[in-house]
Amino acid sequence: MRPASGGTLPLEEREREYSPSSCIGGNYAPHLDEYAWRSAAARQGATRHLELSYGDGAAHRLDLFLPAPTHTGQPPPLLLFIHGGYWQELSRASSLFAAPDCTGAGAAFAAIDYTLAPQASVHDIALECRRALRWLHRHAKELGFDPQRIVVAGSSAGAHLAAMCCLRGWNGTTDLPNGVPAAAVLVSGIYDLQPLVGTSINEALSLDPAGALAVSPQLLCLEGFPPTVVCWGEIETSEFKRQGREFAKALKEVGAQHQPCLEAPGRNHFDVILDLARPGTRLGDATWALFSSLSFTPVRRT
Numbered sequence: 001m002r003p004a005s006g007g008t009l010p011l012e013e014r015e016r017e018y019s020p021s022s023c024i025g026g027n028y029a030p031h032l033d034e035y036a037w038r039s040a041a042a043r044q045g046a047t048r049h050l051e052l053s054y055g056d057g058a059a060h061r062l063d064l065f066l067p068a069p070t071h072t073g074q075p076p077p078l079l080l081f082i083h084g085g086y087w088q089e090l091s092r093a094s095s096l097f098a099a100p101d102c103t104g105a106g107a108a109f110a111a112i113d114y115t116l117a118p119q120a121s122v123h124d125i126a127l128e129c130r131r132a133l134r135w136l137h138r139h140a141k142e143l144g145f146d147p148q149r150i151v152v153a154g155s156s157a158g159a160h161l162a163a164m165c166c167l168r169g170w171n172g173t174t175d176l177p178n179g180v181p182a183a184a185v186l187v188s189g190i191y192d193l194q195p196l197v198g199t200s201i202n203e204a205l206s207l208d209p210a211g212a213l214a215v216s217p218q219l220l221c222l223e224g225f226p227p228t229v230v231c232w233g234e235i236e237t238s239e240f241k242r243q244g245r246e247f248a249k250a251l252k253e254v255g256a257q258h259q260p261c262l263e264a265p266g267r268n269h270f271d272v273i274l275d276l277a278r279p280g281t282r283l284g285d286a287t288w289a290l291f292s293s294l295s296f297t298p299v300r301r302t
């Protein structure tokens with residue numbers, strides 16, 4: 001276990017630093033509205049779209065978008081997206097905005113729901129996300145994508161959950177198959193949850209120091225972590241940037257980092273994720289470079 005990361009701050013400063021909207025004047029509702037309308041457009045414009053269950057729980061649902069079939073017969077890779085919202089809000093319904101970029105490039109895209117806090121603990125939410133990943137791998141061939149080329153991605157709390165999906169042998173839980181996921185894209189994440197203890201964010205999470213440690217990938221064994229892109233927006237708090245830099249450094253130490261960590265110019269905590277699969281953006285190009293390392297060449301649009 002690696003030592004806790006630095007950056008211990010007084011409570012008032014932690015409240016501000018872990019409030020991502022503090023950098024944009026406090027109102028992030030317009031960004032959530034954009035997630036929603038872009039996702040609705042993605043769903044409406046899809047030609048190959050499925051709604052599926054990965055478990056028995058009410059929140060164990062996912063949306064899957066598939067690209068047009070190709071003449072090669074080779075199944076496409078999958079980008080699996082896990083939404084943020086401090087483990088307490090948002091859903092897959094507003095997390096579909098990257099689907100058109102993925103299917104247009106010849107890749108599949110999925111977004112999952114999970115039980116939100118306080119109805120579920122962060123630990124149990126991580127287990128649900130790992131269950132969804134395991135289910136998608138098991139059913140990949142019948143659904144029409146490559147089980148060995150699943151890239152998991154997430155934003156904010158979703159980046160934390162995506163990182164938890166990459167841990168091997170975590171907490172004695174059922175492990176994921178070898179090579180699953182094949183890679184990860186982590187955007188504006190928190191990888192050490194200890195600074196949240198005592199803040200208002202923790203009211204719904206009920207994390208104590210031991211519980212925060214148990215779900216902090218920064219502080220857990222990262223051996224076997226897949227190739228990873230770590231990114232954040234230029235307009236973010238110093239703590240979100242520090243968390244990203246320190247996690248990227250830890251991944252580099254175990255040989256998992258695909259490239260230097262990225263700061264997306266002009267982007268904030270909420271709009272940087274819109275570039276996830278968008279060609280010509282720093283994050284989007286890094287995502288497709290990661291897919292290229294998995295022997296996938298995105299379709300060029302004319």
